[in-house]
Amino acid sequence: MNAKRATELAIIANRVRKHALTGVYNAQAGHPGGSLSISDLLTLLYFEVMNVDPKNPRMADRDRLVLSKGHTAPALYGTLAERGFFPVEDVATLRKIDSYLQGHPDMKNIPGVDMSTGSLGQGVSVAGGMALSAKLDKKDYRVYAILGDGELEEGQVWEQAMFAPHYKLDNLTIFVDFNGLQIDGDITKVMNPTPIDKKFEAFGWNVIVCDAHSFDELSDAIEKAKACKGKPTAVIMKSVKGKNVSFMENNAAWHGSAPNEEQYNQAIRELDAKIAELEAAL
Amino acid sequence: MAKATRISYGEALVKYGSNENVVVLDADLSKSTKTEMFQKAYPERFINCGIAEANMMCVAAGLASTGKVAFASTFAMFAAGRAYEQIRNTIGYPGLNVKIGATHAGISVGEDGATHQCLEDLALMRTIPGMVVINPADDIEAQLAVKAAIEHNGPVYMRFGRLAVEDVNGEDYKFEIGKGVELKGGNDVTIIATGLMVQEALKAAETLKDDGIDARVINIHTIKPIDKDIIIKAAKETGAIVTAEEHYIMGGLGSAVTEVVCEGAPCPVKIIGTDRYGKSGKPAELFEEYGLTAENIANKVKEVIKMK
Numbered sequence: 001m002n003a004k005r006a007t008e009l010a011i012i013a014n015r016v017r018k019h020a021l022t023g024v025y026n027a028q029a030g031h032p033g034g035s036l037s038i039s040d041l042l043t044l045l046y047f048e049v050m051n052v053d054p055k056n057p058r059m060a061d062r063d064r065l066v067l068s069k070g071h072t073a074p075a076l077y078g079t080l081a082e083r084g085f086f087p088v089e090d091v092a093t094l095r096k097i098d099s100y101l102q103g104h105p106d107m108k109n110i111p112g113v114d115m116s117t118g119s120l121g122q123g124v125s126v127a128g129g130m131a132l133s134a135k136l137d138k139k140d141y142r143v144y145a146i147l148g149d150g151e152l153e154e155g156q157v158w159e160q161a162m163f164a165p166h167y168k169l170d171n172l173t174i175f176v177d178f179n180g181l182q183i184d185g186d187i188t189k190v191m192n193p194t195p196i197d198k199k200f201e202a203f204g205w206n207v208i209v210c211d212a213h214s215f216d217e218l219s220d221a222i223e224k225a226k227a228c229k230g231k232p233t234a235v236i237m238k239s240v241k242g243k244n245v246s247f248m249e250n251n252a253a254w255h256g257s258a259p260n261e262e263q264y265n266q267a268i269r270e271l272d273a274k275i276a277e278l279e280a281a282l
Numbered sequence: 283m284a285k286a287t288r289i290s291y292g293e294a295l296v297k298y299g300s301n302e303n304v305v306v307l308d309a310d311l312s313k314s315t316k317t318e319m320f321q322k323a324y325p326e327r328f329i330n331c332g333i334a335e336a337n338m339m340c341v342a343a344g345l346a347s348t349g350k351v352a353f354a355s356t357f358a359m360f361a362a363g364r365a366y367e368q369i370r371n372t373i374g375y376p377g378l379n380v381k382i383g384a385t386h387a388g389i390s391v392g393e394d395g396a397t398h399q400c401l402e403d404l405a406l407m408r409t410i411p412g413m414v415v416i417n418p419a420d421d422i423e424a425q426l427a428v429k430a431a432i433e434h435n436g437p438v439y440m441r442f443g444r445l446a447v448e449d450v451n452g453e454d455y456k457f458e459i460g461k462g463v464e465l466k467g468g469n470d471v472t473i474i475a476t477g478l479m480v481q482e483a484l485k486a487a488e489t490l491k492d493d494g495i496d497a498r499v500i501n502i503h504t505i506k507p508i509d510k511d512i513i514i515k516a517a518k519e520t521g522a523i524v525t526a527e528e529h530y531i532m533g534g535l536g537s538a539v540t541e542v543v544c545e546g547a548p549c550p551v552k553i554i555g556t557d558r559y560g561k562s563g564k565p566a567e568l569f570e571e572y573g574l575t576a577e578n579i580a581n582k583v584k585e586v587i588k589m590k
Contacts, residue, residue: 060349107347107376115347116376122368125337129344129352132329136305136350156368159337167329 004282005048006215011278012082013043014271017244019078021271023094023101025264030095030103033254035075037179037239038146040213042079045144049222054084057111061141064114064130068123069148069177070104071256076113077101085112121154123147124174128160131172131232142226145174150182152193158203164232165204172232173225177212179241181252200234212239245270283421284446288385290424291442292316295353295383296323298429306353307342309335314444315355315385335360339368339380346378351432354380358387358441362403373437374410381431382407382439387417388528389556389572390445390478390565399560405533407439408506414438414459415506417527417535419480420449423503426457434459443528445565447478450501462509468498471583472516472523476502476535479526479554485576490583497583508538510546517547522586524552526579531555550589552582 016039024030046052050063067076074094081088093099100109104118114130117123127145134141151157164172176196184190193199200207206228210217218237225233241255242248245267259267295306296319307329312318321328331338335356342352354361361384362369373380389399407415414434418424424442431438450465465480466487475483480501487497498520500512517523523543527535536553543551556572569575 064348066344115344116372119367119371121336122340122372125340125368126344126347126372128337129341129346130348131344132341133345133348133350136327137348156334156336156340159332159334160341162334163331163337163341166332 001216001219007278007282009043009047009215011275012047013040014244014275016043016075016078016082018268018271019081019088019091020074021259021264021267023074023077023091024258026092027095028258030074030258031071031256032074032259033181033241033248034069034072034148034177034179036243036245036248037212037241038072038177039075039078039243040215041146041175041218041237042075044215044218046079046083048219050144051141052112054112057085061139063141064143066115066123066127066143066145067105067117068127068145069120069151070117070123073103073105076105080112120148120151121156124157125160127172127174128164128169131164131169132167134171135167135169142171142173147174147176148182149176149178149180149187149193149196150190152176152196153191161200161203161205168230169232170229173222173235174232175235175237177239178236179239181241181250181255183252183255185252197236204231206231206233207236208233209236209238212237213243244274284448285421286444286446287418287421287424287442288316288444290421291383291385291428292319294425294428295320297425298432299324301351301432303349304351304353304432305329305345307331307338307355309333309338309356309360311356315383317355335365336368339365340372342380343372343376343378346380352380353383355383355385357398358384358400358403359398362406362439363400366406370410374413377412377436379435380437383442384439385442386444387441388443388477389560389568389574390443390528392445392565392568393562395562396559401530401556401560402533403441404505404529404535405537408533408538412436413506414504416459416504417441417477418503419477419501420447420451422449422451422453422455423457426455427503430457430459441477443478445478448481450480450484460504460507460509462512463501463503464498464512465501466497466499468496469520470496471587472498472500472520473526473579473583474500474502474513474516474523474535474539475526476505477528479528479574482574482576483526483579486579486583489576489580493584495583495587502535505535505538508542510542513539513542514546517543517549521590522550524554524579524582524586526554528574529555531557550586552586554578554582
């Protein structure tokens with residue numbers, strides 16, 4: 001990827017982070033930490049990789065994304081809004097009684113959401129079903145799923161880990177948001193799912209380890225996944241929970257709590273500064 | 283001719299599953315659920331998921347989200363029981379076009395015993411908004427239920443049995459989701475039954491004639507949405523109801539009927555069903571021990587009439 005495009009995407013990703021925090025702040029509920037760690041990936045997918053049409057969200061042969069870690073909906077909504085699926089102002093209505101932006105993704109009512117998720121471990125299976133459907137119909141759309149690292153503790157993930165290689169779903173790419181933290185703390189202390197790469201390899205996946213905040217590395221991983229035939233790909237992306245907000249980074253306390261006014265303002269200032277810095281570099 | 287409704291399920295999948303959009307999933311039980319019939323006819327549209335029901339339900343959801351009519355098949359215990367939350371959150375909540383073919387329901391599984399005798403599936407599935415719940419009584423009804431499920435857009439739970447059951451419907455039988463069927467007229471009391479208890483209800487009505495009791499018999503094949511009209515009419519015209527199901531008395535047909543009756547036309551209702559875990563034994567022995575017989579229905583009819 002050329003440097004200019006990577007910078008443009010980084011700017012969008014930081015706007016997505018702002019939307020995510022705006023939603024969580026206004027709702028005074030939601031999951032900021034894991035939203036910030038996947039914002040770069042979501043931006044890359046929706047602005048560079050996936051064949052989608054904001055004017056026709058249910059286009060038949062579109063690429064699909066399942067946010068298996070559905071609690072990070074604020075980042076998905078921020079991305080979809082930036083991409084034009086719905087008005088950016090609406091992100092501030094997250095979790096409100098009259099809003100269509102439910103606490104977890106709701107495919108029935110939110111343009112651009114391909115699957116309702118929220119109960120961990122289930123989305124990745126759905127993605128397998130979508131990928132299988134494309135194979136049955138000999139269609140070339142691709143399916144992406146994003147999982148949390150803590151989510152790997154759900155047994156159902158490993159049911160799908162067997163299924164996708166068995167049916168040679170090389171049109172399926174999953175991303176593990178490996179930020180190392182879950183609600184109760186360090187994932188290796190709560191219930192250690194590592195080594196994640198070796199587990200997926202043993203289950204028959206094409207495994208790529210990369211930096212979740214490098215558009216170059218993510219982009220390469222996606223290209224390698226597309227080139228890999230006969231196997232699904234698992235991208236284990238090393239990420240920073242709370243990425244780009246200093247006091248949220250690497251802090252499990254920000255898994256599922258909302259910032260107060262002062263914290264929110266500081267977070268927005270930090271993200272605006274990042275955006276200004278990136279814009280200056282363009 | 284007596285036939286198990288699981289066989290009807292397999293046959294109907296072949297008969298009505300020629301549509302390219304129909305896919306059938308199973309969890310290593312295709313020989314028992316009879317989806318092997320579909321596999322033989324349409325191998326490219328059969329997906330074995332292995333012994334992984336949670337994954338299977340969500341794979342079915344993914345297939346449905348892309349336009350498939352996805353039948354997910356396993357034993358009732360592992361569908362409604364083990365994968366309840368997958369069905370609720372990933373099939374029911376988004377309203378996806380998944381049809382759950384749940385076989386080996388009820389105590390009539392027999393020798394396998396309590397772990398495999400699902401007696402709570404109707405209750406569990408009934409609580410899911412938008413879920414259609416069908417419990418066919420015989421071969422023709424089971425086959426037509428599969429056809430109707432294909433034509434219906436949205437999630438459907440279908441309950442099939444392992445034990446061969448007698449026909450209660452004729453060859454010209456018309457099936458409609460949500461429409462109860464009056465199999466015998468009568469004005470003293472109404473027996474409302476579902477599944478294999480329908481044949482017992484008809485037998486009970488016959489024996490009650492000897493006691494001078496003219497019992498109406500209604501087959502409720504669709505537990506949800508339930509046919510309120512036929513139930514309220516029966517409550518008003520006969521003034522007493524006995525329900526019969528191969529299911530816990532909590533949450534199934536009896537509960538559904540009393541919900542309707544209490545709100546629409548209160549009258550005494552006796553509920554026949556099980557109240558504890560099942561156990562190993564021959565189906566006929568189990569029916570006897572758990573009171574799922576024509577004789578018990580007749581006894582409850584006499585009790586409920588006294589309450590009028």
